[in-house]
Structures are given as structure tokens and as C-alpha cells.
Amino acid sequence: MSDLSAQKCEACRADAPKVSDEELAVLIKQIPDWVPEVRDGIMQLERVFKFKNFKLALEFTNKVGAMAEDEGHHPGLLTEWGKVTVTWWSHSIKGLHKNDFVCAAKTDDVFAAL
Numbered sequence: 001m002s003d004l005s006a007q008k009c010e011a012c013r014a015d016a017p018k019v020s021d022e023e024l025a026v027l028i029k030q031i032p033d034w035v036p037e038v039r040d041g042i043m044q045l046e047r048v049f050k051f052k053n054f055k056l057a058l059e060f061t062n063k064v065g066a067m068a069e070d071e072g073h074h075p076g077l078l079t080e081w082g083k084v085t086v087t088w089w090s091h092s093i094k095g096l097h098k099n100d101f102v103c104a105a106k107t108d109d110v111f112a113a114l
């Protein structure tokens with residue numbers, strides 16, 4: 001478990017600050033497999049996870065979904081044969097909050113524990 005994944009998501013209001021470029025540079029080092037990407041003008045974190053078949057991809061999807069419900073923070077999940085694309089961003093602030101890095105690290109832990 002990393003320093004980030006040991007943390008809990010905090011309530012994120014519409015006026016919560018987005019992660020700055022300097023904070024992003026520090027945080028991304030803790031989740032090196034994630035790629036920051038701007039989609040529809042919104043900065044997001046994305047990682048593609050590979051699996052041997054659809055059943056394992058779906059099992060991972062459900063575990064990430066359960067973790068998200070536990071955290072009260074929810075990702076984009078695209079489940080396909082042999083891969084799951086996970087995308088984290090904070091809808092309330094239309095960008096990245098510390099919560100997204102915490103949940104990305106927790107997603108890595110879910111994958112590592114499969």
C-alpha cells in the first residue's frame with residue numbers, strides 16, 4: 001500500500017481547489033502508470049489494465065466499483081475483452097482533486113491483489 005492509497009477521499013465541493021501543476025508533478029510520481037490527459041477540456045487520470053479474458057476484466061471492474069462506492073468517488077470504467085480503461089477525475093470541480101490520485105493508487109492496489 002502506498003502513501004496515497006492509505007488515505008481516504010474527502011468530501012469534494014464545487015469550490016474545492018484543483019490540483020496545481022506543481023502538485024500534479026509530485027503526485028504522479030506515486031502512480032507512474034497513470035497518464036494525465038485532457039478530455040473535453042477536463043484534466044483526467046487514465047490507465048489501461050490488461051487481462052487474459054473478459055471474466056477477469058469484469059471481476060476487476062466490479063472490485064474497482066466496490067472501492068469507489070466505499071470512497072464515495074466514482075471513475076469512468078470501460079470494460080472490454082482483456083482490458084479495462086479506468087479514468088479518474090472530479091466531476092464537481094471539472095478537473096483533478098487529490099481524491100483522484102488517492103483512488104488511482106487504490107485502483108493499482110486492487111489490480112495488485114487480484
Ligand SMILES: C[C@H](O)[C@H](O)[C@H]1CNC2=NC(N)=NC(=O)C2=N1
Pocket residue numbers: 012072073074075088089090091092093
Ligand atoms: C453527491 C455525491 O457525493 C457526489 O455526486 C460525488 C459522487 N462521486 C463523485 N465522483 C467523482 N469522480 N467526482 C465527483 O465529483 C463525485 N461526486
